[in-house]
Amino acid sequence: MFVRRCCQSLANSPLLRTLSSSFGLIVDIDGVLIRGARTIPGTVEGFKKLSDREGNLKHPVVFLTNGSYRSELAKAEELSEKLTVNIKEDQIVLVNTPLRTFTDWHDRSVFFAGQGSSLCSTAQDLGFKRPVVLADVLRDIPMFNVISHRKRLALNSGVLPEVLPDYLPIHGIVIANTPVDWEAHVQFLLDLLLTRGELRASNKGSQLPFIACNPDLVWASEYHLPRLACGAFVHMLAELYKEMSGRELEVTWCGKPTEVTYTYALNMLHQQAAVLGQKIDKVYGIGDNVDVDVLGANNNGLSSVLVCSGLYKNENIDFARNVTVRSKRASVTEPITADYATRTIGRFIDHLLG
Ligand SMILES: [Mg+2]
Incomplete structure (x- = not known):
C-alpha cells in the first residue's frame, strides 16, 4: 500500500x-530467463544492457509467472542473483499474487489445494485469514482418504465424526499451485464440491466458488518431455466432477492468460x-508458451513475443515478425499469431535497443 x-x-x-x-516489458520466467537451475544463454548480458551501472533497470519490467514460490520477495532475490541486476519484490507477479484483490474471500474459510510447507503462510500473506490445507484435513478427518488399502486398515473408524473441525463448512476453494497427493486432493475436493463445503450430505445447490491459479497444462523442465502442471490437475478434477454431478465445473481462472x-x-x-x-508507449509480453504467454499478450493489448528457449522450439528462427503457430491444446484449433518470435530474450533485447 x-x-x-x-x-x-x-x-x-x-x-x-x-x-x-519508454517501452515496458512483461516477462515470463521459466523457459525464458531460466530453465531448471540454468540461466538461458544471453539473458544476463541482455539484462545488463537494460540496466544502469548500479544494476538498476532503466525501463519498467514486471516478471510474470504461472509458477508459485514462497513469496514475491524470495523470487526477486533469486532472480536478482541469477540475472545480476536489482529486482524488487513489486516487480514480481506470481500466479497467486492477484488473489490479494479478492477481498470478499479473505474473512471466510477457504480450502487451499497445492503443495509446499509455506502454502498456509502464503495464503495468509495474500490476506486470507482462515486458510485450510490438506494436512489439516488429514489430521482431523483421516477417514475420508481410503484409496490406499494400508491407510484404510490403519483407521480406528471409517465414519465421519459427529463433531467436525471449526473450519467447516468451507466457503471456497483455491487451487494455489500444482497439488501433490493427487488421490487425497481429488477425493476431498470432490467431497467439498458435492456437499457445498459441508461434508454431510450431497447438496445440489449452486457450486462452491472455485478459483484455480495457473491454467498451464504442461511446463518445460530440464527433462526432454513436457511435465504436467496445475491446469492438468484441474482438467482431471473437472472431468470427474462432471461425471459425478452432471454439471460443468465453474472455474475462475487466475494466472496467464487471464485478464x-x-x-x-x-x-x-x-x-x-x-x-x-x-x-x-508499448508493452511487450514475452514468453515461451503459446497458449498462455502469446494468447495472454494478444488478448490483453500487449505486443506478443514468443521465445524459442523453452516449451516452444524452432531452430530455424533467429528473429521474425508475425509468426503463426499452433496451440498445444487439442481443443484449440485456431492458429495463434505472435507479433515477434526470437531465439532467446537476449536476442529480443538487442532488437529493442537497436
Ligand atoms: Mg514459461
Missing part, C-alpha cells in the same frame, strides 16, 4: 509532468514507469 500511495503521489508531482517515452492477471501486472508496470518518470 505504501508503494502504491508513493507511486501515485509521484505520478502527480509537477517534477514528473515531462515524461520520457485478472494481466490487469494486475499492467498496473504494476505503470506504477514503475511513474517512479522512473516515464510514459509507456
